Amino acid sequence: RFQGGNNAGHTVVLGDRVLKFHLLPSGITREDCRLVLGDGMVVDPWVLDQELRGWTDETGQEVRGQRLFISERAHVILRYHRLLDGLDTVIGTTGRGIGPTYAD
Template sequence: MNLSSVQTHGQVDGALITTGVWSERMPATVVLGAQWGDEGKGKLVDRLAEGASMVARFQGGNNAGHTVVLGDRVLKFHLLPSGITREDCRLVLGDGMVIDPWVLDQELQGWSAETGQEVRGHRLFISERAHIILRYHRLLDGMDTVIGTTGRGIGPTYADKINRIGVRFGDVVELLADDAALSAMADRMTASLAAGGLDEPITAASLHEDLSWVNATYASSIANTGLMLD
């Protein structure tokens, strides 16, 4: 297989950007920031999405973001891919992401209000393996004042993923039917917060309420995105 590519050079917000676009025989174009973020990836993806049938995010959360301009309207997204502006483009939030479902809902509502388009249940696909940022994760993140995090729960959610105790979108239905699992999870979360000096009980009832909302809001979008991208 010929793995050569054609390189193009340009500037985004004054920064030099070099991209390699594979020939049409290659199935995907990858945009990867190799610095410290804010390299202009969102704008670059928006341009490349003109010829794409699908735009997928493979990792990260809502700690960063990008701006989408629609005529004289400016929308700021932290989770939705910039390919959302291409009506024929499917949007994938992949396995490696940690997703705050409440932030995502705000972005989707903002997009719908501005454009009249509903992508949820149509061309938005959330990996069943993507992890959910819960209120507990935001509380835990806010306790860490040493390294100065964004406080959005991203680090603690990734930690739960590594420890195999996190909640994935594909786990929600099963958890809602397992009271014992929810109770054990609530006890663990409450103990973890208490160990850090925060008296903020997490209850099984509150977890059930939050996960019920997640299920009702995103059930039509949860998918095996790995199979889609294979």
């Protein structure tokens, strides 16, 4: 992925399994794919960890340190970004801290 964060999701159906992701690329379902979270991404470490754990629990496959790559220039959502986002009532946001993270 080259931009965005966990404010939108996507669903992948594999046989009888329904997998939902917000950060991980859908290419995770293909063992020959490298998974890249690129420069323009805003990454919430907690959400990423939850998605990775869910994937490993569901499939038994580990992608950390093997085929998941995160750009050193990706933006990291911190707790205070979410708090700042919650204070902004002028525009409707998802409250996930994406706007304040990009602003930093």
